Amino acid sequence: MTSIEYRLPQVRRVVTELPGPNSAALTQRRKAVIGAGVASSVPVYAADADGGVIVDVDGNSLIDLGSGIAVTSVGASNPAVVAAVQEQVAHFTHTCFMVTPYEGYIAVAEKLAELTPGDFDKRTVLFNSGAEAVENAVKIARHATGRDAVVVFDHAYHGRTNLTMALTAKAMPYKAGFGPFAPEVYRAPMSYPFREGLNKDGSAITGAQAAARAISMIEKQIGADHVAAIVIEPVQGExxxxVPADGFLPALSEWATANGVVFVADEVQAGFCRTGDWFAVDHEGVVPDLITMAKGIAGGMPLAAVTGRADLIDAVHAGGLGGTYGGxxxxxxxxLASMSQMDELDLRGRAKHIEEMVTTRLRTLADEFDIIGDVRGRGGMLAIEFVESGSIEPNPAVTKxxxxxxxxxxxxxxxxxTYGNVVRLLPSLVISDELLTEALDVLEAVIRKVAA
Known part of the structure; x- marks a missing residue:
């Protein structure tokens, strides 16, 4: 990685109990005014953030291995992103692209056409959130194909709107009590190598075999000519x-193409260098018809996109896509600044370096402790799945x-x-080796203590 100048000291420093008194006071204020349905993973309140650290309101400097759920890949206050935001704010904050358009929207679409897979003519539409992007990808697919059915997969997460809740697999906390959901959504079995089981001869179930299983279900239970879209996360997030077995995604993509089905890659969490490529589908050379993006795209600012085949996106009538704040x-x-930084700092290479650092340590630990069932992931999107000792039974207690x-x-x-038994590691891709090593040292010590 090209050197980056950090604004805050990249150190871990705990000066109070966590949460500290100021965070505790904010929690009390919060309870009086914020809906209980909005949960926070960590009970400390941020005052500043940069590189790989978050400084809380009590002066604690915490190593951040969450990055706002894979959002601040270039850092939470990357200087280039800050400068670009300040420059734009000084001119105008909003006109609505659907009223008075502006060049920035076009420039982002041009960049996405360049970065996303596929050498065909592309179009882009910008939105605010990943859920909006996924929902609009389904709208596009249905409009372009004239079909209704949408196929998603076990363990999927696609958002919190009514349609994307229907696409999402897990009931709690995402779906429970919020139905009825949008119809014509069908769920197929995912390739989950750790929990896949084996063939009768003892060999591992391949990606191609897992895809054949899913395709058989689609053809028998829905019918290929009724399917508008397959929507899948190339690396599932929530x-x-x-990480599906190699061959799973290409086989699904090939089947979709052969049957006039729109293949939608949901890269909301996995995109923008997070897995060591610009997009996770690049790992196997899969070219989606549509790709949905958000999170890491804009260095922390709310932006999402659907990019894909011009013939699909342009099939929608004028006024059929958009939104007041989209783009x-x-x-x-x-x-634009964030994507430029990803290139200049070689964050694809950096993500692969992070993967090597983390998995080397964790797989050695997994060989020692049988409560670690699996270590997996790509780039800076890595996970530890905890199990009951000597089995593959999920162990959410250890995870917590x-x-x-x-x-x-x-x-x-x-x-x-799905079982609440996975720790995910999503460091900023600009985290220093020293800070990441310190975090891994602590993680190893914690796992040893919990295992004992």
Missing amino acids: GGFI NPVACAAA AVSSAMLAEGIIILTCG
Whole structure:
């Protein structure tokens, strides 16, 4: 990685109990005015953030292995992003692209056409959030194909709107009590190598075999000519950072092309260098018809996008896509600066370096402790799946204990997984080796203590 100048000292420093008194006071204020349905993973309140650290309102400097759920890949206050935002704010914050358009929106679309897979003619539409992007990708697919059915997968997470809740697999906390949901959504089995089981001859189930299983279900239970779209995360996020076996995504993509089905890659969490490529589908050379993006795209500013085949997106009538804030000019400025930083700092290479650092340590630890069922992921999107000793039974209690112990030591980590038994590591891609090594040292010590 090209050197980056950090604004804050990149150190772990715990000066109070966590949460500290100022965070505790803010929690009391929060309870009086914020809806209980909005939960926070960590009970400390941020005052500043830069590189790989968050400084809280009590002066604690915490190592951040969450990055706002893979958002601040270039850092939470990257100087280039800050400068671009300040420059744009000084001119105008909003006109609405649907009223008075502006160049920034076009420039972002040009950049996405360049970066996303596929050498075909492309179009882009900008939105505010990943859920909006996914929902609009489904709208586009249905409009272009004239079909209704949408296929998603076990363990999937696609958002919190009504349609994207229907696409999402996990009931709690995302769906429980919020139905009825949008119809014509069908769920197929995912390739989940750790929990896949084996063939009769003892060999591992391949990606091609897992895809054949899913395709058989689609053809028998829905019918190919009724399917508008397959929507899939190339590396599943909330479901547990599940990396499908090689061959799974290409087989699904090929089937979709052969049957006139729109293949939608949901890269909201995995995109923008997070997995060591610009997009996770690049790992196997899969070219989606549509790709949905958000999170890491704009250095922390709210922006999302759907990019893909011009014939699909242009099939929608004028006025059928958009939104008041979609492609906000300040967010567009941040996105252009953020994507430029990813290139200049070689964050694809940096993500691969992070993967090597982390997995080397964790796999050695997994060989020692049988409560670690699996270590997986790509780039800076990595996970530990905890299990009951000597089995593959999920162990959410250990996961919670590890997460709590890490916070007490001044390190923020996130959990995920259908069974609540996965710790996910999402460091900023500009975190220093020294800070990441310190975090891994603490994580190893915590796992040893919990295992004992």
